[in-house]
Amino acid sequence: QVALVESGGGSVQAGGSLSLSCKSSGRTFKSDAMAWFRQAPGEEREFVAAIAWGTGNTYYADGVKGRFTISRDDDHDVGFLQMNNLKPKDTAVYYCAAKRYSGIFYYSTDYTDWGQGIQVTVSS
Secondary structure (H helix, E strand, O other): OOEEEEEOOEEEEOOOOEEEEEEEEOOOHHHEEEEEEEEOOOOOOEEEEEEOOOOOOEEEOHHHOOOEEEEEEOOOOEEEEEEOOOOHHHOEEEEEEEEEOOOOOOOHHHOOEEOOOEEEEEEO
16 A cells, blocks of 8 residues: 655745655555646646656646646655745645556546645745
8 A cells, every 4th residue: 555645835925935745655656657736725636747657757737837847756755846936826735646557647536546635825
């Protein structure tokens, strides 16, 4: 059974930066597609970014391109989301998700493993 634990959230003013981490335990992370989703109050969970296993190819939602960077450290079973130039609309609970031996998907229902979520709040 895999466990994903996010860390690094918090509060920041608009224009600031935060770095999220997702630590995987229970299986080898290097064969997992990994993604970040977010959910604002009253909204559906939405895709933010994903990184493929093997190739390390990355994919981003249009609203975060050029501001967010997803990466992974397979030696330590950790994924990252570097968020720069944050905006109030980025305020949400951010979730790490993974799926073993999988391609990249943009829908939350396609991922089998989830972290508990972490709050990111951006004030204007």
